[in-house]
Amino acid sequence: xxxxxxxxxxxxxxxxxxxxxxxxxxxxxxxxxxxxxxxxxxxxxxxxxxxxxxxxxxxxxxxxxxxxxxxxxxxxxxxxxxxxxxxxxxxxxxxxxxxxxxxxxxxxxxxxxxxxxxxxxxxxxxxxxxxxxxxxxxxxxxxxxxxxxxxxxxxxxxxxxxxxxxxxxxxxxxxxxxxxxxxxxxxxxxxxxxxxxxxxxxxxxxxxxxxxxxxxxxxxxxxxxxxxxxxxxxxxxxxxxxxxxxxxxxxxxxxxxxxxxxxxx
Amino acid sequence: xxxxxxxxxxxxxxxxxxxxxxxxxxxxxxxxxxxxxxxxxxxxxxxxxxxxxxxxxxxxxxxxxxxxxxxxxxxxxxxxxxxxxxxxxxxxxxxxxxxxxxxxxxxxxxxxxxxxxxxxxxxxxxxxxxxxxxxxxxxxxxxxxxxxxxxxxxxxxxxxxxxxxxxxxxxxxxxxxxxxxxxxxxxxxxxxxxxxxxxxxxxxxxxxxxxxxxxxxxxxxxxxxxxxxxxxxxxxxxxxxxxxxxxxxxxxxxxxxxxxxxxxxxxxxxxxxxxxxxxxxxxxxxxxxxxxxxxxxxxxxxxxxxxxxxxxxxxxxxxxxxxxxxxxxxxxxxxxxxxxxxxxxxxxxxxxxxxxxxxxxxxxxxxxxxxxxxxxxxxxxxxxxxxxxxx
Numbered sequence: 001x002x003x004x005x006x007x008x009x010x011x012x013x014x015x016x017x018x019x020x021x022x023x024x025x026x027x028x029x030x031x032x033x034x035x036x037x038x039x040x041x042x043x044x045x046x047x048x049x050x051x052x053x054x055x056x057x058x059x060x061x062x063x064x065x066x067x068x069x070x071x072x073x074x075x076x077x078x079x080x081x082x083x084x085x086x087x088x089x090x091x092x093x094x095x096x097x098x099x100x101x102x103x104x105x106x107x108x109x110x111x112x113x114x115x116x117x118x119x120x121x122x123x124x125x126x127x128x129x130x131x132x133x134x135x136x137x138x139x140x141x142x143x144x145x146x147x148x149x150x151x152x153x154x155x156x157x158x159x160x161x162x163x164x165x166x167x168x169x170x171x172x173x174x175x176x177x178x179x180x181x182x183x184x185x186x187x188x189x190x191x192x193x194x195x196x197x198x199x200x201x202x203x204x205x206x207x208x209x210x211x212x213x214x215x216x217x218x219x220x221x222x223x224x225x226x227x228x229x230x231x232x233x234x235x236x237x238x239x240x241x242x243x244x245x246x247x248x249x250x251x252x253x254x255x256x257x258x259x260x261x262x263x264x265x
Numbered sequence: 266x267x268x269x270x271x272x273x274x275x276x277x278x279x280x281x282x283x284x285x286x287x288x289x290x291x292x293x294x295x296x297x298x299x300x301x302x303x304x305x306x307x308x309x310x311x312x313x314x315x316x317x318x319x320x321x322x323x324x325x326x327x328x329x330x331x332x333x334x335x336x337x338x339x340x341x342x343x344x345x346x347x348x349x350x351x352x353x354x355x356x357x358x359x360x361x362x363x364x365x366x367x368x369x370x371x372x373x374x375x376x377x378x379x380x381x382x383x384x385x386x387x388x389x390x391x392x393x394x395x396x397x398x399x400x401x402x403x404x405x406x407x408x409x410x411x412x413x414x415x416x417x418x419x420x421x422x423x424x425x426x427x428x429x430x431x432x433x434x435x436x437x438x439x440x441x442x443x444x445x446x447x448x449x450x451x452x453x454x455x456x457x458x459x460x461x462x463x464x465x466x467x468x469x470x471x472x473x474x475x476x477x478x479x480x481x482x483x484x485x486x487x488x489x490x491x492x493x494x495x496x497x498x499x500x501x502x503x504x505x506x507x508x509x510x511x512x513x514x515x516x517x518x519x520x521x522x523x524x525x526x527x528x529x530x531x532x533x534x535x536x537x538x539x540x541x542x543x544x545x546x547x548x549x550x551x552x553x554x555x556x557x558x559x560x561x562x563x564x565x566x567x568x569x570x571x572x573x574x575x576x577x578x579x580x581x582x583x584x585x586x587x588x589x590x591x592x593x594x595x596x597x598x599x600x601x602x603x604x605x606x607x608x609x610x611x612x613x614x615x616x617x618x619x620x621x622x623x624x625x626x627x628x629x630x631x632x633x634x635x636x637x638x639x640x641x642x643x644x645x646x647x648x649x650x651x652x653x654x655x656x
Binding site: 024025026027028029048049050051052053058060061080081082083085086089090093109110111112113165167214217218 | 383643
């Protein structure tokens with residue numbers, strides 16, 4: 001067993017589930033709500049740009065109605081922001097509209113691969129932490145950036161496995177291992193997890209949680225895929241806690257060099 | 266951008282002759298080159314078994330990158346005054362049509378109607394006319410709509426970067442400008458009067474818009490003027506160029522096919538529905554992350570059919586005449602001749618082109634829901650339009 005707490009703890013709050021869900025790309029609000037339920041997730045992220053921030057109960061921007069605040073901790077995200085100033089403004093407006101001070105900080109100026117801007121993210125994180133937000137920043141798997149974000153008071157770091165929606169899995173494996181080793185805040189592997197096995201792999205690496213959206217939202221049966229990810233996250237975490245076998249080159253090696261030490265017996 | 270016409274010609278030639286093996290190779294790749302794109306446009310790729318394979322691959326990529334959603338927008342025509350002569354366009358200055366330019370209040374009235382229908386993304390469209398459709402007028406329209414509209418785009422005559430900057434500052438975030446045709450000879454033949462004759466000035470419009478701070482750029486060729494594979498290759502080249510240079514902009518490509526309009530222009534080439542589908546698939550396979558736009562120029566059947574292949578943005582219930590939604594500006598209808606207005610009467614201003622899908626927005630949304638797609642009306646927020654960094 002490791003010294004990590006059995007439950008996921010972010011900013012002083014405990015979560016039984018280590019699967020965080022996204023809410024984009026679903027074929028309907030009802031399908032999304034059912035998938036959330038099946039996933040067992042307790043923390044759910046919603047793009048503020050899709051929500052009504054005007055306070056007029058806009059039924060054409062009602063994505064939040066499908067995320068029951070009694071069941072889930074709402075994690076609004078700043079997707080769409082291209083720099084720190086935009087992210088900060090969106091976050092403030094989002095907090096007013098949703099009442100949640102939790103924030104998934106996403107700044108991707110490049111709309112093609114949606115890769116996070118490290119410079120703007122650090123600047124925005126520093127500002128938002130000062131303003132009392134619980135900040136969970138989406139970043140490239142950069143161990144130094146992770147430490148810098150931790151230093152300014154972020155509640156987690158969320159390194160990407162591979163680009164958003166790419167389903168390429170944990171391509172940043174080596175860097176994520178370093179981040180897991182070095183950080184003192186929870187590590188959430190976000191983006192690119194296209195199969196339950198990818199999620200399990202991230203958990204086996206020692207990630208504290210994973211965030212999944214596309215793979216579940218666009219699955220033929222999102223509810224069953226949510227169940228599959230839920231099981232994979234539990235499996236990966238359990239394996240990590242138990243400790244994985246170290247891969248060996250040979251099967252059951254004998255001890256040709258140290259066998260003589262047993263001779264006295 | 267300097268259009269490399271030799272390269273376009275070479276790729277278009279390749280597109281005409283590509284073999285089944287070329288199509289296989291293009292399909293198998295994860296990231297495709299312009300040569301792969303050309304192969305996907307080939308007659309070989311339109312054979313039934315190949316077109317289905319293209320469609321399957323394009324559908325899978327679309328779902329992966331955009332999800333099971335369709336974004337909606339509505340065009341709002343501000344004015345049908347125009348100083349250009351474009352042979353295919355109803356607004357062409359030599360057409361004796363009923364014209365009007367809505368006042369800012371009338372624009373707000375039309376917009377209120379669209380808002381009530383659910384739209385949160387609006388595209389302001391106008392003919393090119395420095396007097397009636399001045400930059401100040403456009404700026405006032407944008408500023409008037411901004412408090413209610415999360416996303417405002419423009420499709421108007423090309424302007425200078427400095428002029429665009431004022432409009433971006435007023436709150437617009439998207440700029441749409443079609444090259445119409447990327448074939449210079451055809452372009453010259455189609456545009457015989459007005460500033461639009463300048464092919465290269467138009468070609469650089471998207472970059473000027475980006476420099477001024479627009480966040481979404483829309484391009485496209487008007488299908489029906491020049492050889493479609495030439496247009497497709499040129500559009501792809503233009504898109505590649507913009508993706509590299511205007512890297513922070515969300516790029517969309519529209520696929521407007523020529524429709525009947527005043528002036529009785531007959532399309533110079535006819536693009537079949539099958540070729541439209543092939544074009545959509547090829548664009549999606551070439552540019553997995555680029556938005557593809559389909560308007561009400563197409564029939565319900567074709568729109569429903571093309572949606573899963575790669576379309577990510579749709580208009581619905583559109584009117585292509587100023588005042589078309591609520592009858593604004595009726596009292597001011599006139600004919601413009603030699604720059605002078607001649608009062609005239611009629612029921613409404615004339616349209617730019619005839620639409621083919623008259624379904625109400627909620628009917629289109631319901632049909633998409635049946636097909637497993639959610640209509641997304643709001644996918645942006647005005648707070649993201651407050652930053653006007655120059656590039």
